Amino acid sequence: MAKDNIQHKIDDLRQQLRRHSYLYYVLDDPEISDSEYDRLYRELEQLEKEHPELITSDSPTQRVGATPLKSFSQVQHLMPMLSLDNVFSENELQAFYKRIQDRLGTDNTVEFAVEPKLDGLAVSIVYENGELVRAATRGDGTTGEDITQNIRTLHSVPLRLLGDDFPDVLEVRGEVFMPKAGFDELNRLAREKGEKTFVNPRNAAAGSLRQLDPGITAKRPLAMYCYGAGIVEGYDLPGKHSEILQQIKRWGFPVCSESKVVEGVQGCVEFYETLLNNRDRLAYDIDGVVYKVNQIALQNKLGFVARAPRWAIAHKFPAQEEITTILDVDFQVGRTGALTPVARLEPVFVGGVTVSNATLHNMDEVRRKDIHIGDKVIVRRAGDVIPEVARVVMSLRSSDVRQIHLPKQCPVCGSDVEQTEGEAVARCSGGLFCKAQRTEAIKHYASRKAMDIDGLGDKLVEQLVEAGLINTVADLYRLNVGEVAALERMGEKSASNLIEAITVSLQPTLARFIYALGIREVGETTALNLANAFESLDALIKSDEESLQQVPDVGPVVAQHVVKFFSQQHNVDVIKQLLDAGIRFKQRAVSAVVNEQLNGKTFVITGTLHSMTRDQAKDKIQAAGAKVSSSISAKTDYLLAGEKAGSKLSKAEQLGVKVINEQQLEVLLQ
Numbered sequence: 001m002a003k004d005n006i007q008h009k010i011d012d013l014r015q016q017l018r019r020h021s022y023l024y025y026v027l028d029d030p031e032i033s034d035s036e037y038d039r040l041y042r043e044l045e046q047l048e049k050e051h052p053e054l055i056t057s058d059s060p061t062q063r064v065g066a067t068p069l070k071s072f073s074q075v076q077h078l079m080p081m082l083s084l085d086n087v088f089s090e091n092e093l094q095a096f097y098k099r100i101q102d103r104l105g106t107d108n109t110v111e112f113a114v115e116p117k118l119d120g121l122a123v124s125i126v127y128e129n130g131e132l133v134r135a136a137t138r139g140d141g142t143t144g145e146d147i148t149q150n151i152r153t154l155h156s157v158p159l160r161l162l163g164d165d166f167p168d169v170l171e172v173r174g175e176v177f178m179p180k181a182g183f184d185e186l187n188r189l190a191r192e193k194g195e196k197t198f199v200n201p202r203n204a205a206a207g208s209l210r211q212l213d214p215g216i217t218a219k220r221p222l223a224m225y226c227y228g229a230g231i232v233e234g235y236d237l238p239g240k241h242s243e244i245l246q247q248i249k250r251w252g253f254p255v256c257s258e259s260k261v262v263e264g265v266q267g268c269v270e271f272y273e274t275l276l277n278n279r280d281r282l283a284y285d286i287d288g289v290v291y292k293v294n295q296i297a298l299q300n301k302l303g304f305v306a307r308a309p310r311w312a313i314a315h316k317f318p319a320q321e322e323i324t325t326i327l328d329v330d331f332q333v334g335r336t337g338a339l340t341p342v343a344r345l346e347p348v349f350v351g352g353v354t355v356s357n358a359t360l361h362n363m364d365e366v367r368r369k370d371i372h373i374g375d376k377v378i379v380r381r382a383g384d385v386i387p388e389v390a391r392v393v394m395s396l397r398s399s400d401v402r403q404i405h406l407p408k409q410c411p412v413c414g415s416d417v418e419q420t421e422g423e424a425v426a427r428c429s430g431g432l433f434c435k436a437q438r439t440e441a442i443k444h445y446a447s448r449k450a451m452d453i454d455g456l457g458d459k460l461v462e463q464l465v466e467a468g469l470i471n472t473v474a475d476l477y478r479l480n481v482g483e484v485a486a487l488e489r490m491g492e493k494s495a496s497n498l499i500e501a502i503t504v505s506l507q508p509t510l511a512r513f514i515y516a517l518g519i520r521e522v523g524e525t526t527a528l529n530l531a532n533a534f535e536s537l538d539a540l541i542k543s544d545e546e547s548l549q550q551v552p553d554v555g556p557v558v559a560q561h562v563v564k565f566f567s568q569q570h571n572v573d574v575i576k577q578l579l580d581a582g583i584r585f586k587q588r589a590v591s592a593v594v595n596e597q598l599n600g601k602t603f604v605i606t607g608t609l610h611s612m613t614r615d616q617a618k619d620k621i622q623a624a625g626a627k628v629s630s631s632i633s634a635k636t637d638y639l640l641a642g643e644k645a646g647s648k649l650s651k652a653e654q655l656g657v658k659v660i661n662e663q664q665l666e667v668l669l670q
């Protein structure tokens, strides 16, 4: 190829790679597969290898520099990087709003650009003539550290601005953070290698960005959202903050898609509530929201106080982490006899509720985190998940803290506690003799995905066991309205509804029934596979480890658990009683005639369905001999998409997976 042609080819490849990066990272709307991207990338790499003189620093291949730094150098910010004042309540927000109206001398409703407050670190990135020249941390707001090499490794940050209409000098500001999934994976790997884990995504992001070796930063799952501009020369930015963000996005930067424009305090509060409720569904941590007066002219009128603008404020969410003291540790016994250490805490307000217990998971975890009774600890409650002890504050440890010991006897029934070599979990050996295990086993049996007994919730099971009305799941079918109605908070009506629901449960599918038995490690899918393979309960009971291991997803451990379960006389007795009570298995609609078209196919379900629930759709699909998976890949055969189908739908389209609706599913099932 002639030199000109090579240059042309290289330019073209770079252009394509930049565009596809942008589609992928910024618009979240890729046009090509990862492997196609890799192919283009390798082609460019090869050409650059053959013609090193044509390599430029803004080439997509030049993200990771080879030489680690000795130390970070200091950078003077061209314009100070300010911080934000906080409000913690609607009253304080009202006061902020009033101050703004007063200063502007207006009663008019003020328009705000509202954004999540990302929990990462602020960075400044400067472009000259469209090329990334410098990136810096916020530091003290005036001087930061030069992290250019590290920022270049973030794929979502363009090395060159897109398009050809951009400022001579552009400073973009935003937050670098680590998405939750990446953080969990990073810590999982660290744990596996016996290395130190990061305390939270924020610390992980900070630690990753402050690496002298950009090769390390490149391996960390960092992301960035831009939330403003700093110095701009040779260009007139639009007159509203929201429009500036749109322009920044067009130049190639990721901007948070939750951001929007609202009117007045009311609009701000609604945004706050929405995000607070959706906080856990976001892929990244946020610690509040930020309201910014949208009109730049008004921002300029309002100006600054000390280090923060008067035109913006952060509205903080309740903290998800608080410090408190471990008063004592108890052990709870679960359905399978697993003993879980639970910390009794000095009550503390965290994540919007008062927390006085937190799980310690198991003794390995207690040792790993070096938790003692009397320790000051950080309790974390994120969303609806069970509060947990995140870590000990070692600097506050006193000399009289006490060790936590695994009891030798079950705290509920007194049977011996066993711990198998290499297993983190210790178990009560009492089996169904243990009241705790009985209660938990009955709760599981009645639960939605098992026998789905309407109205028989955890509390009621506890009441029934406490009152001595039931000892095993078979006893449920002997209950009568009178004795149930006599329980506290029950009446004739709810008692007879319960008995009715129990009677309805006499006709489960075999798969649900197997799952409901609560055999260790036999989840929904395994139960279904077992039901499909053995077709009758009798055959399953008589199976041995060898035949069990022929079943998909069943390995030696599960096979052992199944055999062990049916070898125990008390389990067989209960099953016999259940059959005597009238349990009969529903024949799967198409069990004998497996649907030819669907047998062995893989489905993914997304969005809101209308003619059935997702569980019902899943049952139907599985009954036809197909599998239901939770994540979409090239191996998926069908995506069943309901209303408001989101990213899975776009991914399916991208991968060429067949997308069907509920009606089309019914047709396939016929």
Ligand code: IVH
Pocket (backbone or CB within 6 Å): 082, 083, 084, 085, 115, 116, 117, 118, 119, 120, 121, 122, 138, 175, 227, 228, 290, 309, 312, 314
């Ligand atoms: S604007 C003049 N917007 O919060 C306003 N900051 O407390 C300067 N932050 O240092 C910042 N999300 O690290 C802004 N959407 C957002 C933000 C945000 C997170 C951080 C940023 C800043 C700190 C100020």
